[in-house]
Amino acid sequence: MSEALHSTAPEPAQIQLTQVVKDFGKTRVIDHLDLSIPQGQKVALIGPSGSGKSTVLRLIKGLESYQQGRIEVDGALVTAKSPSWRWPGSKKPPVVHRVGMVFQQFNLFPHLTVLENITEAPMRVLHVSREEALERAHTYLALVGLSHKASAYPGNLSGGQQQRVAIARALAMRPKVMLFDEVTSALDPELVGEVLAVIRSIAHEQQVTMLLVTHEMKFAQDIADRVLFMEGGRIVADGSPRQILVEPDNERTRRFLNLVEQR
Amino acid sequence: MNLDYAFAWSIFPDLLRGLLVTMQVVILGFVLAVLLGLVLAIAQRSSLRLVSGACKAYLSFFRNTPLMVQLYVLFFALPSAGITLPAVSTGVIGLGLYYSAYIAEAYRGAIDGIPKGQWEAARALDFDTATTWQRIILPQALKPMLPVLGNYLIGMFKETPLLAVITIPELFQAAKQVAGMTYRYNEPYTLMALMFLMISVPTSLLFKYLEKRTHV
Numbered sequence: 390m391s392e393a394l395h396s397t398a399p400e401p402a403q404i405q406l407t408q409v410v411k412d413f414g415k416t417r418v419i420d421h422l423d424l425s426i427p428q429g430q431k432v433a434l435i436g437p438s439g440s441g442k443s444t445v446l447r448l449i450k451g452l453e454s455y456q457q458g459r460i461e462v463d464g465a466l467v468t469a470k471s472p473s474w475r476w477p478g479s480k481k482p483p484v485v486h487r488v489g490m491v492f493q494q495f496n497l498f499p500h501l502t503v504l505e506n507i508t509e510a511p512m513r514v515l516h517v518s519r520e521e522a523l524e525r526a527h528t529y530l531a532l533v534g535l536s537h538k539a540s541a542y543p544g545n546l547s548g549g550q551q552q553r554v555a556i557a558r559a560l561a562m563r564p565k566v567m568l569f570d571e572v573t574s575a576l577d578p579e580l581v582g583e584v585l586a587v588i589r590s591i592a593h594e595q596q597v598t599m600l601l602v603t604h605e606m607k608f609a610q611d612i613a614d615r616v617l618f619m620e621g622g623r624i625v626a627d628g629s630p631r632q633i634l635v636e637p638d639n640e641r642t643r644r645f646l647n648l649v650e651q652r
Numbered sequence: 653m654n655l656d657y658a659f660a661w662s663i664f665p666d667l668l669r670g671l672l673v674t675m676q677v678v679i680l681g682f683v684l685a686v687l688l689g690l691v692l693a694i695a696q697r698s699s700l701r702l703v704s705g706a707c708k709a710y711l712s713f714f715r716n717t718p719l720m721v722q723l724y725v726l727f728f729a730l731p732s733a734g735i736t737l738p739a740v741s742t743g744v745i746g747l748g749l750y751y752s753a754y755i756a757e758a759y760r761g762a763i764d765g766i767p768k769g770q771w772e773a774a775r776a777l778d779f780d781t782a783t784t785w786q787r788i789i790l791p792q793a794l795k796p797m798l799p800v801l802g803n804y805l806i807g808m809f810k811e812t813p814l815l816a817v818i819t820i821p822e823l824f825q826a827a828k829q830v831a832g833m834t835y836r837y838n839e840p841y842t843l844m845a846l847m848f849l850m851i852s853v854p855t856s857l858l859f860k861y862l863e864k865r866t867h868v
Contacts (some may be wrong), residue, residue, distance in 0.1 A: 452772055486778050496773035500791050509787060510777035555773075562777060 401464065403428040403598055404449060404566060409458035411444060411622075418444050419455065420622035428565070431592050431599040433609035433630070436619035437645060442602040445619070446568040449600070450490045462487050462566060486515060489564035493571040495551040497543040497558070503530070504539040507558045515562065522561075529557035533587045549580030553587050560591070567591070569601040581605070588612070606649055610634050618642045660839040663830045667840065670826025671847050674812045677743045677822065682805050684748030689755030693763060694785065696756070707756075714753035720814055722746055727818040743815045743822075747808055758800045762793035795863070802859025806852045823847060 402425035411419035418441045426432055434442040447453045448460055454469040461467065465487070498506050507526035511517045517525075530536045533553035543551050552572055559567060569588060573581040585608050592599060592612040603609050609616060609630060616633040618626035618641075626632075626639045637643045696707040714722065723746045730737070737745070766789055774784040813824035827844040831837045 450776055452775055488776075490776040492769060492772065492776075494767075494769050496767075496769035496776075498770065498773070498788055498792075500795075510779065513783050513787065514778045514780075558777070 402426055403463055404600070405459075405461045406445075406448070407459045407461075409448065409455050409460060411441075411448060411453060411455040418622050419448065421458070422623060424617070424624065426598060426600070428598055429596055431612055431614050432601070433613035433616045434600065434602045434619060435604070435606070435609060435616060435633075435645075440619040441622040442619050443570050444622075446490065446570050446600060446602055449566070450488050450568055452490075486562045486564060488566045488568060489559035489562055490568040490570065491552070491555050491559050491572050493575050495543070495548070495555045495575075497551055497555055499543050502540050502542055503535065503546070503554050506543065506554060507561045510558070511561050525561045525563075526557070529560045530554075532560070532590070533557045534583075547580060548576045549583045552576065552580075552584045556584075556587055556591070560595075564597060566598045566600065569599065569603070571602050571604070573603070573605060604649065606634055606646065618645070620645075655838055655842065656836075659834075659836065660843055663834075663840055664843065666830055667823060667826050667843050667847060670821060670823035671851075673740065673820065674809070674815075674822040674824075675851065677740060677747065677815060677820065678805070678809050678812060680744040681747030681751065682808055684744060685751035685755050685804070685808075686801065688748060688752035689759055690790075692752060692756035693759035696760060697763075711753045711756060714750055715757075719746070719750045719811060720817065722750055723814065723818050739818055739820045742818055743820045746818075747811070747815075751804055751808055755801065755804055758797060758804075759793065762797045762800075763789060765796065766792055798859055798863040802856055802863075805859075806855055809852055809855070810848070 404424070404426040406422055406424040409419055409422045410417065418439075420441075422441075422445070424445070434445060436442050444453060448455055449462065449467060451467045451469050459466065465485070497503075498509070501509065504523070504526050507529065508519070508522040511522040511525055512519060527536065527539070530539055533556055535550060535553055535557070538546060538550060538554070543554065546554065556572075572588070573584050576584065585605065588599075588601070589608075589612050591597065599612075601609070601613070613630050616626075616628065616630050617624050618633055618637075618639065620641060626637065626642045632638075633642060634646065637646060692707050692710065695703050696711075698704045698707075723742070726737075726742050726746050727739070730742075770788055770792065771784065774788045779788070812822050815822050816825040816828070823844055827840040830840040834840075
């Protein structure tokens with residue numbers, strides 16, 4: 390289905406899921422899913438709750454294990470095996486950071502300032518210098534419009550501000566793929582706009598591949614190149630925002646959109 | 653109650669020597685308990701059955717037998733197995749092992765209280781396990797731990813009279829000796845009680861202050 394859009398792309402997909410199966414106990418949440426996303430594409434995942442949208446994102450980040458199939462990002466296999474112990478000070482293999490993720494609940498580190506939240510990972514994981522980490526932090530804080538909050542603690546920020554810091558934190562790792570997991574669902578309605586604006590500007594200015602799980606249909610239509618409709622752990626519709634959101638030919642998609650519309 | 657201040661003053665150095673021994677044992681024992689407790693709390697979460705099982709056995713043994721019994725075992729049974737330690741070291745190890753079991757449980761509670769999202773955020777940023785513990789989990793777990801640690805430290809301090817049974821010349825022992833030699837009880841025991849107070853009250857205030865200062 391998606392081939393219509395990107396059949397001409399000769400290079401291998403950046404994100405490739407092949408026949409992936411994920412069970413939670415006896416419940417099958419992802420059912421032989423195939424998905425291939427080329428570099429730079431902005432993809433919105435929509436669908437009813439429990440359809441497996443968030444699980445797809447979590448699988449791509451390696452936060453969930455899966456029972457069958459194969460997940461690759463930039464040709465590297467993704468698994469949920471936890472990173473191993475090492476002795477402090479021992480030589481570390483270089484970390485290749487490919488995938489950044491932003492969560493519904495922000496998950497900022499409450500004991501660190503906004504600035505430290507952003508500099509921590511580049512310094513500890515990518516081993517960039519302190520100056521470089523600070524420079525990155527200030528760049529991305531400016532991008533999300535929160536330069537004046539650099540020394541604040543997350544507990545003193547609004548939900549919308551916390552989520553923008555979380556986005557800056559993820560971007561400071563210079564990921565090739567950004568995953569947004571219902572990033573506005575936990576926000577008060579008046580704070581949704583500021584977060585969507587930040588994501589929109591990233592979508593327009595950055596080369597990063599984006600995968601968003603969202604219930605904001607209007608927003609999805611605005612920024613996405615491609616919309617996936619999921620149900621029961623499968624992708625049941627895949628196409629341009631226009632095909633899926635405006636002129637859905639799939640009965641289930643239509644019903645779902647009507648329900649969302651009525652909220 | 654009649655207190656002879658001149659006499660009290662004259663026995664002060666003896667009691668002070670006892671107090672210093674007590675504090676030495678408590679501080680070293682506390683450091684041992686805090687470090688070992690941390691190791692136990694982390695090892696308890698290990699996916700290796702052997703490691704987590706050994707931890708559970710350790711915790712269950714040290715929490716379900718009296719400290720006095722453990723001290724006796726350390727002091728009398730170990731030498732018969734060829735391991736001889738000075739009394740003070742035995743006291744440090746005894747207190748440390750016993751309290752590490754309790755402190756490990758407190759750590760476990762504090763660590764379990766860290767939201768799952770913190771682990772996931774660390775994973776999402778590709779932190780390795782050691783960095784996640786060191787930079788994200790433990791600093792947050794420590795804050796609710798502070799009052800608990802303070803209570804255990806004071807608790808340890810108050811348990812030290814038990815150490816007299818393994819011949820450690822701590823404060824209680826010193827007071828008893830003075831009383832035994834002079835047949836005067838009011839002054840040494842009152843002075844001893846005051847010394848205990850002098851240490852525990854500021855300690856509890858210190859931990860309250862530390863708790864307030866930590867930002868979470």
